[in-house]
Amino acid sequence: MQPSVLVTEYLDQLSRELSFDPKLSRRVRREVEDHLLDAIGDDAGDDPKDAAAIARFGDPREIALQYAPLALLQQARRVGGILILAIAAILVLMKGRGALYELLQWRLPADWLGISTIGPAIDRYGFMVALVVGILGWVYIGSRRVSATLRGGYERQLNLCLLLSVATASPLFGSVITDSILSGLRFSVAPTSAAALIPLTSVVMEVGVVALIIVQLRKAVQRKALVSSLFADKNADR
Amino acid sequence: MLKGHLDMIVLAALADGPAHGYAVIQEIRHRSGGAFDLPEGTIYPALHRLEQGGLLNSRWTAGESGRQRRVYSLTRSGRRALADQRAVWQRFAEAIGGLLGKISHATVRPGH
Numbered sequence: 001m002q003p004s005v006l007v008t009e010y011l012d013q014l015s016r017e018l019s020f021d022p023k024l025s026r027r028v029r030r031e032v033e034d035h036l037l038d039a040i041g042d043d044a045g046d047d048p049k050d051a052a053a054i055a056r057f058g059d060p061r062e063i064a065l066q067y068a069p070l071a072l073l074q075q076a077r078r079v080g081g082i083l084i085l086a087i088a089a090i091l092v093l094m095k096g097r098g099a100l101y102e103l104l105q106w107r108l109p110a111d112w113l114g115i116s117t118i119g120p121a122i123d124r125y126g127f128m129v130a131l132v133v134g135i136l137g138w139v140y141i142g143s144r145r146v147s148a149t150l151r152g153g154y155e156r157q158l159n160l161c162l163l164l165s166v167a168t169a170s171p172l173f174g175s176v177i178t179d180s181i182l183s184g185l186r187f188s189v190a191p192t193s194a195a196a197l198i199p200l201t202s203v204v205m206e207v208g209v210v211a212l213i214i215v216q217l218r219k220a221v222q223r224k225a226l227v228s229s230l231f232a233d234k235n236a237d238r
Numbered sequence: 239m240l241k242g243h244l245d246m247i248v249l250a251a252l253a254d255g256p257a258h259g260y261a262v263i264q265e266i267r268h269r270s271g272g273a274f275d276l277p278e279g280t281i282y283p284a285l286h287r288l289e290q291g292g293l294l295n296s297r298w299t300a301g302e303s304g305r306q307r308r309v310y311s312l313t314r315s316g317r318r319a320l321a322d323q324r325a326v327w328q329r330f331a332e333a334i335g336g337l338l339g340k341i342s343h344a345t346v347r348p349g350h
Binding site: 024027028030031032034035037038039056057058059060062063066067070074146 | 258259260277278279280282283284286287290291301303305306307308
């Protein structure tokens with residue numbers, strides 16, 4: 001049985017209201033379509049029956065708004081988890097690379113005094129700041145409980161989750177960029193050898209991790225902005 | 239008030255076995271004698287929230303009509319949560335019952 005035009009229009013509107021989470025939107029649409037077809041029964045296509053079933057189901061904006069608090073918190077948790085894993089991965093890669101440089105005696109030339117002292121310091125302290133803020137952020141995000149609405153306090157908590165994620169990611173990016181530049185300088189003075197492939201691969205992996213963080217952070221910020229714009233009037237009413 | 243207890247109501251409606259969203263709503267309406275006539279769309283966000291909280295499982299199955307439908311069932315944590323909430327609610331109901339009983343005696347007294 002196919003849904004009527006009225007039901008399809010309603011489902012389209014619900015999908016639009018849930019556009020902040022495309023996967024959730026597809027799932028809810030399928031489920032609500034099944035529900036409405038059940039509710040309408042054998043009278044599909046009968047406009048009054050369809051309209052009554054839709055009215056009983058409720059306003060699509062109100063329904064979508066009830067999904068938003070969990071969707072936003074899940075995205076924040078995902079970013080927090082990815083940041084912690086990224087920090088751990090980058091630590092292992094950096095330490096491994098450092099040990100390899102020592103083993104191969106690939107040191108930065110002593111006459112590059114500024115670079116060989118400032119560079120590693122930026123790298124080290126950037127990483128330490130990212131580690132501390134990342135752990136604090138992860139604990140904070142993990143301890144948030146999902147709210148039934150997006151009212152003031154909960155929205156502020158979600159904003160703080162995002163802020164902590166950005167505050168973790170920024171020094172981490174600084175650390176990775178500095179480390180990549182230092183590695184490049186080492187390669188420039190090191191003898192050409194197949195061994196260079198190992199640190200090169202680990203630098204590429206770090207850059208990949210940074211790209212993953214950027215994608216997830218962007219998604220989280222976009223989702224939050226979309227929810228705020230979609231439900232700006234609803235939040236103002238509450 | 240009903241909204242604050244929605245999770246418990248949904249868990250209770252699934253206590254007898256797995257069901258899809260529409261059947262959960264029918265069960266709530268039937269077991270409450272029509273008293274809980276919620277906007278039907280409010281059940282789905284609650285089902286989703288409970289599933290993400292680990293209190294429910296869900297899976298797509300083929301219904302009698304041939305349509306795919308998502309069926310929900312209680313997890314072990316869900317059963318435990320329902321038992322806890324049921325015990326809290328019973329204590330609350332007994333306390334309110336006792337209190338209202340006393341109030342009705344008190345309101346009768348001035349008329350002696």
